[in-house]
Amino acid sequence: MKRRRIISVLTVLLVFLGLLLVKVAEWVPLTFGDIPFEQVLFHMMVPMQGTDTSFLSSFIDYCLPIPSIVSGILLICCIIKDWKISSDIKHGEFKHVRNNVLIIITTVACLFIYGFGITDCIYAVGIDQYWYNVSHPSKLYEEYYVNPENVKYTFPEQKRNLIYIFMESMETTYEDLEHGGAFEESRIPELTELADNNLTFANGNNDNNGFLVPSMSGWTVAAMVGQTSGVPLNIPVEGNEYISDKSFLPGTYSIGQILEKNGYKNELLLGSDAAFGGRKYYFEQHGNYNIVDYNTAIEKGWIDKDYREWWGFEDIKLFEYAKNELTELASSNQPFNFTMLTADTHFIAGYECSECIDLYGDRYSNVIRCSSKHVTELVQWIQEQPWYENTTIVLAGDHKSMDPDWFKDIEESGYNRKCYYAIINSAATPTTQNSRKITTYDLFPTTLASLGVTFNSDRLGLGTNLYTETPTLVEKLGFKKFDKELTRHSNYYDKYILYGKGKD
Structure with missing residues (x-):
């Protein structure tokens, strides 16, 4: 009887886990869209404090009910079956053959459910592709990577300030058809006007409006790493060995480090807990940034200790704090390098602040429009300041939005989604007026060049200085091939960038 009870418990557990994996396989793409397994793996290994609790609620509501109900019913059936077997034994009616056959059939069925759940989950979250990439190393870095630490930089006599605004999920997709967007009526007319009057490197070609986001830079911290150091965030299974307050990509050499070495004050402002996703670790270790986040706002008395909206505090407060910090x-x-990150446009459906107006009949469109308005108002405020003349502003979406439902029809139409990008008050002029195809990594050397800094390489990391005529890697290789190479394992990346064990 004891052995049968153990088998019953294991059977119920297998059914629960199998059904849970099936539901997880459905939940992940429904909630996050088509994301690489590396992103899932990364967030399993980094600090999760400060995350939006709606994801946990969504997981519980979608994934747990059916496995729990089915397993509960099965458990009750197992208990009743054990009672029946005990009764048979007590009355001397040994029906071992029938009972053993029943146990075998039940166990095989449960193993099938468990096996199906594992297989479904593996394909749904891309574990199969991940292992393929690990077992087929790339030589991309050996052929194209330029270590920024080995490059010589020359700053202008009067160093320019840099204001870098990461805009959560801000895409050129939101623009009107005339500007290469996907809508009859633009959701971001204010940002469109800024792009029209400033530098985007599209040069009138709407097909190249904005920048492409590789798989390994498709979430916030990976996007921030890519745009500031020119490399992806590629995570091994044992990644927790380096994601800490002591070590985060020790082999990277970012714009923060370059600017700090040349006398700049670096600061990062965001309305959530900076520890989430390891952002605090990266920016402190790569430029000694002063971190101003949700916790700082409480410490300084800007908000009450019990105050919490969305991911921490909403963007309408963030923009006011930005003015004070600037x-x-x-x-x-x-000279200063001020970096900030907005959050109201985060999926799912964004955060409607007190100034959001219902212009389009759906929440996400209204939030996107509100963000466009607020970012533009901050830019206009900066332009009115006495120090603006010696300041360059970079506006960049961090990554494509992960809201799968909102983009369903857009993606089914074959539209190629890209992120918003514009440089305002650049100190440099491009040497070519050709329309450029660019990715996340090209923003790193281009931002540095926009400050009037010159350097003896047209490429930093995997990024190309767009002010030069040198082809970007996506222009040279094509986006699909470039993205595929980035997802593959690289011995060079592991040794020199991930663990920083040597210098090339």
Whole structure:
């Protein structure tokens, strides 16, 4: 009897796990869209404090009910079956053959459910592709990577300030058809006007409006790493060995480090907990950034200790705090690099602040329009400041939105989604007026060049300085091939970038 009870418990457990994996396989693409397994793996290994709890609620509501109900019913049946077997034994009616056959059939069925759940989950979240990439190393870095630490930089006599605004999920997709977007009526007319009047490197070709986002830079911290250091965030299974407050991509050499070495004050402002996703670790270790986040706002008394909206505090507060921080930074005699990250446009459906207006009949469109308005108003405020003349502003979406339902019809139409990008008040002029095909990594050297900095290489990391005529890697290789190479394992990346064990 004891052996049968153990088998019954294991059977119920296998059914629960199998059905749970089936539901997880459905939930992940429904909630996050088509994401690489590396992104799932990364978020399993980094600090999760400060995350939006709606994801946990969504997981519980979608994934747990059916496995729990079916397993509960099966458990009750197993208990009743054990009672029946006990009764048979007590009355001397040994029906071992029938009972053993029943146990075998039940166990095989449960193993089938478990096996199907594992297989479904493996394909749904891309574990199969991940192992293929690991077992087929790439030589991309050996052929094209330029270590930024080995490059010589020359700054202008009067160093320019940099304001870099990461805009959550901000795409050129939201623009109107005339500007290469996917809508009859633009959701971001204010940002479109900024792009029309400033530098985008599209040069009138709407097909190249914005920048392409490789798989390994398709979530926030990976996008921030890619745009500031020119490399993807490629995570091995044992990745937790380096994601910590002591080590985060020690082999990278970012714009923060370059600017700090040349006398800049670096600061990062965001409305959530900076520890989430390891963002705090990356920016502290790569440029010694002063971190101003949700926790800082509480410490400084900007918000009450019990205050929490969306991921921490909403963007309408973020923009006001940005003005205060910029005024303080500009009051010193030190050049500054001020980086900030918006959040209201995060999926699912975004956060409607008190100033959002229902213009389009759906929440996400209204939030996107509100963000466009607020970012533009901040830019206009900056342009009115006495220190603006010596300041360059970079506006960049961090990655494509992960809201799968909102983009369903757009993607089915074959539209090629890209992120928004514009440089305002650049100190440099492109040497060519050709329309450029660019990715996340090209923003790193291009941002540095926009400050009037010159360097003895047209490429930094895997990014190309767009002010030069040198082809970007996506222009040279094509996006599909470039993206495929990035997802594959690289011995060079592991040794020199991931663990920083040597210098090339």
